[in-house]
Amino acid sequence: MKLTRRMIVVAIGAMAIAAQPLAAAAQNLPNNIRMVIGSTSTGGDTYQNASIVAEALSEQLGVNIKVDPVGTSEGLKALARDTRGNTIMLHHDQIYLSHLYGVPGNDDPFENFIIGPTVAINPGDSFLVPADSPYQTMEDILDAAEAGTQVRVAIQPGGVSEIGFTAMKNAARVRSPGSEANIVAVNTGSQADKNQAMWDGLADVINGSIQANEQFTQLGADDPKAMRFVWITARPQTLEQAPEAGMGDTTREEFLQYASPATSVTLDGTDDFAFDKEFFLLYNEEMDPAIMDAIDTALEKIYAEGEIQQRQSEAFFIPNFQPRDEALEHLSDKRDTVAGIIEQLKVE
Amino acid sequence: MDIFSLISPLFVALIVSGTFVGIIFGAIPGMTATMAVAVCLPLTYSLGLENGLALLLGLYVGGISGGTVPAVLLGIPGTPSSIATCFDAYPMAQRGEGEKALRISIIASLVGGLFSLIALYFFAPALADFAIRFSYVEKFLIIFFALTVMAALSSNMLLGIFSGFLGIFISLIGVYDVTDGGNGHYRLIPPGTEYWLDSGFSLLPVLIALFGLAAILEEAEKGMPRAKTASEIKVGAQSRFSFSVLKGQGRNLFQSSAIGTFIGILPGVGGSAASILSYTAAKTTSKHPEEYGKGSAEGIIATEAGNNALTGGALVPLLSLGIPGDSTTALLIGAFALQGVQVGPLFIGNNPETWNAMIVAMIIANVAMFIMMYFAIRWFAMVVTVPKYILYPVILMMCVIGAYTINYGIMFDVWTLLIFGIFGWLAIKIRLEIAPFIIGFILGPSAEIYFVKSLESFGDLTIFFTKSWIAVVLWVLIVASVVGSILMARRSKAMAEKI
Numbered sequence: 001m002k003l004t005r006r007m008i009v010v011a012i013g014a015m016a017i018a019a020q021p022l023a024a025a026a027q028n029l030p031n032n033i034r035m036v037i038g039s040t041s042t043g044g045d046t047y048q049n050a051s052i053v054a055e056a057l058s059e060q061l062g063v064n065i066k067v068d069p070v071g072t073s074e075g076l077k078a079l080a081r082d083t084r085g086n087t088i089m090l091h092h093d094q095i096y097l098s099h100l101y102g103v104p105g106n107d108d109p110f111e112n113f114i115i116g117p118t119v120a121i122n123p124g125d126s127f128l129v130p131a132d133s134p135y136q137t138m139e140d141i142l143d144a145a146e147a148g149t150q151v152r153v154a155i156q157p158g159g160v161s162e163i164g165f166t167a168m169k170n171a172a173r174v175r176s177p178g179s180e181a182n183i184v185a186v187n188t189g190s191q192a193d194k195n196q197a198m199w200d201g202l203a204d205v206i207n208g209s210i211q212a213n214e215q216f217t218q219l220g221a222d223d224p225k226a227m228r229f230v231w232i233t234a235r236p237q238t239l240e241q242a243p244e245a246g247m248g249d250t251t252r253e254e255f256l257q258y259a260s261p262a263t264s265v266t267l268d269g270t271d272d273f274a275f276d277k278e279f280f281l282l283y284n285e286e287m288d289p290a291i292m293d294a295i296d297t298a299l300e301k302i303y304a305e306g307e308i309q310q311r312q313s314e315a316f317f318i319p320n321f322q323p324r325d326e327a328l329e330h331l332s333d334k335r336d337t338v339a340g341i342i343e344q345l346k347v348e
Numbered sequence: 349m350d351i352f353s354l355i356s357p358l359f360v361a362l363i364v365s366g367t368f369v370g371i372i373f374g375a376i377p378g379m380t381a382t383m384a385v386a387v388c389l390p391l392t393y394s395l396g397l398e399n400g401l402a403l404l405l406g407l408y409v410g411g412i413s414g415g416t417v418p419a420v421l422l423g424i425p426g427t428p429s430s431i432a433t434c435f436d437a438y439p440m441a442q443r444g445e446g447e448k449a450l451r452i453s454i455i456a457s458l459v460g461g462l463f464s465l466i467a468l469y470f471f472a473p474a475l476a477d478f479a480i481r482f483s484y485v486e487k488f489l490i491i492f493f494a495l496t497v498m499a500a501l502s503s504n505m506l507l508g509i510f511s512g513f514l515g516i517f518i519s520l521i522g523v524y525d526v527t528d529g530g531n532g533h534y535r536l537i538p539p540g541t542e543y544w545l546d547s548g549f550s551l552l553p554v555l556i557a558l559f560g561l562a563a564i565l566e567e568a569e570k571g572m573p574r575a576k577t578a579s580e581i582k583v584g585a586q587s588r589f590s591f592s593v594l595k596g597q598g599r600n601l602f603q604s605s606a607i608g609t610f611i612g613i614l615p616g617v618g619g620s621a622a623s624i625l626s627y628t629a630a631k632t633t634s635k636h637p638e639e640y641g642k643g644s645a646e647g648i649i650a651t652e653a654g655n656n657a658l659t660g661g662a663l664v665p666l667l668s669l670g671i672p673g674d675s676t677t678a679l680l681i682g683a684f685a686l687q688g689v690q691v692g693p694l695f696i697g698n699n700p701e702t703w704n705a706m707i708v709a710m711i712i713a714n715v716a717m718f719i720m721m722y723f724a725i726r727w728f729a730m731v732v733t734v735p736k737y738i739l740y741p742v743i744l745m746m747c748v749i750g751a752y753t754i755n756y757g758i759m760f761d762v763w764t765l766l767i768f769g770i771f772g773w774l775a776i777k778i779r780l781e782i783a784p785f786i787i788g789f790i791l792g793p794s795a796e797i798y799f800v801k802s803l804e805s806f807g808d809l810t811i812f813f814t815k816s817w818i819a820v821v822l823w824v825l826i827v828a829s830v831v832g833s834i835l836m837a838r839r840s841k842a843m844a845e846k847i
Contacts, residue, residue: 157532192616
């Protein structure tokens with residue numbers, strides 16, 4: 001085909017028109033964006049997710065994005081201070097769960113900030129027992145509570161760790177009202193503290209994660225550090241999207257045995273409780289909507305291209321992009337469900 | 349597997365450059381090894397796991413070692429793990445033996461680092477199994493033992509202990525965080541200041557303020573002293589460091605390296621506790637405890653061997669349990685996670701290449717650190733010849749930058765620097781003891797968490813005496829340290845009266 005001057009001008013014009021939305025949005029975008037995260041660790045899943053998303057966004061938008069692990073409180077403060085759009089935040093459900101659990105200083109993020117798009121799910125939230133525990137399943141644990149035996153569960157209060165514990169108590173209450181009093185929390189801190197509580201014999205069950213605890217489940221039964229999974233809180237649909245090889249030496253099929261419906265922790269006697277730990281962005285209320293749109297659009301393109309999904313899957317995350325309207329609706333529903341359970345247990 | 353196949357030019361270059369950058373980060377007050385690793389972590393994306401770890405481990409070793417430089421020459425701990433270095437190295441430098449103090453520090457650092465590597469390589473799984481026997485009770489007693497140094501460091505024991513408790517009290521300001529298993533409630537915060545004080549005062553700005561800013565204010569009040577010349581600080585051939593200073597220090601080196609390694613393997617206890625504890629133990633077992641705090645080579649050896657031994661020790665729980673031993677190794681988990689590698693009890697067996705690469709990288713980093721610092725000492729030491737009217741503004745600027753960046757840009761940390769700088773200046777006037785204060789401030793939060801958790805977990809106070817044989821041994825050490833301090837204070841008093 002012969003290229004004429006007119007064709008070149010038309011092509012350039014068409015390209016300019018096609019690129020216009022992003023270019024217009026990019027004009028509003030700051031050159032340097034700080035992505036604060038609600039964790040002070042760079043070793044955890046929040047940093048890992050933030051790094052993957054920041055790198056992809058940075059490339060797509062042509063701006064610098066730096067991840068700063070400042071923690072929830074400092075992250076929210078930084079976000080609240082910056083109306084220009086230079087600061088965005090990435091965190092997970094803990095941000096509203098802390099508010100529901102009444103942790104002081106944690107205001108409602110739905111009221112004070114704008115919920116941005118979701119980006120991924122970590123299906124790894126789990127509960128484990130020592131390898132030589134008498135409890136083989138969650139059924140055994142709930143039976144023990146019903147029979148009057150106290151079951152001590154090591155958790156980090158006020159977040160995703162506690163929601164599983166609350167669900168356990170709720171299931172005990174639904175099965176046999178009053179037995180929930182026998183499911184008691186051992187409030188610890190980090191994963192190291194929870195593991196230590198198990199090794200010290202202070203906890204019968206601990207909250208953990210597939211990523212951090214799977215190797216302990218592969219140790220010989222005579223090893224004092226050996227553990228067994230009893231429950232994975234993720235929805236089965238979520239786990240089904242995990243890599244088939246699973247994580248470490250445990251396959252996806254094996255993980256599914258610890259999740260609903262194979263392992264049932266009832267929500268109301270009919271349905272099971274399941275909870276996906278979801279990562280999403282948060283924006284300052286007064287941030288220019290054009291910047292939010294630009295980030296949403298860029299993420300939509302990134303997820304349409306598909307490379308980010310591969311990176312997230314390799315790290316055992318489930319890619320889960322939802323634009324901010326959908327994310328707001330979805331997370332609001334999720335918040336309402338868990339708020340109901342938490343509220344019921346509070347009254348009692 | 350051929351271990352030498354790992355040593356590619358890129359691998360070595362990354363370790364050496366990491367060590368170099370780490371030394372610079374450590375040497376600037378307020379910049380830490382943790383920060384150096386955090387800044388470079390995203391680079392590991394493109395480097396691959398082994399090369400990425402080479403860079404990060406170089407930064408780690410360099411960062412911990414670099415903290416020695418300002419501690420020795422300026423009396424400002426570059427990192428919290430260099431705190432105890434200030435106690436003896438700075439007085440030695442003030443005597444005009446800065447080069448000697450630096451060389452002692454570097455040699456002790458190398459020995460501590462290599463000792464901990466040997467322990468890591470041969471005993472990692474066994475040490476991790478031993479470490480899990482340390483519950484909240486034993487960890488509290490270790491912190492308690494380290495706190496006994498408050499009395500030993502004071503020129504007036506009663507004032508020293510009071511200062512130490514004041515440090516603990518101020519360290520408890522803020523929320524008892526739910527992430528530490530606390531209740532998330534505010535305490536000791538004046539109404540209206542919750543926004544700024546919910547996380548309390550950050551350690552590093554307080555540390556820099558009390559050791560750096562307060563001293564600058566003090567000197568500013570007196571009038572700037574004349575800078576020392578190169579010959580006065582004995583930088584030059586006439587004050588060549590002699591290895592004879594290490595004669596008879598084998599036990600001290602071994603003991604301190606062992607303590608540092610051991611503290612490293614206990615998750616959460618940290619580098620500052622390692623150096624303080626090594627110092628306390630060395631002083632308790634020394635034939636010349638009266639020389640400590642006045643420029644004792646033994647004291648420098650103890651703290652530097654202890655804090656560098658932490659590097660290998662902290663990798664033990666990381667690689668054997670998947671649990672970081674300190675804040676910097678917590679960042680290394682990030683490097684593994686970004687490459688999709690799971691760290692845990694099967695890591696060493698499943699990833700022999702990465703394991704060997706890490707050991708090789710640590711050995712090269714320690715040797716590189718030694719060569720770089722040992723032969724550059726003369727240039728480092730020259731810093732004290734810079735006129736104070738030039739040096740102090742530069743230090744002040746570095747202190748402010750360090751304070752601002754430590755928590756990724758929180759302005760309140762700069763205010764903390766100012767508040768505690770003025771507090772430190774006033775404290776000197778009313779004879780509060782700064783060293784016990786800062787030790788109380790560093791160790792207070794850990795002491796609280798482990799004490800509260802011990803009581804929550806085990807029910808009553810008797811558990812501190814009955815939990816295990818480890819607890820009994822720790823009590824013996826605590827009593828020995830306290831009695832030693834009292835006897836030493838009496839002897840000093842008697843000697844003073846004779847004179």
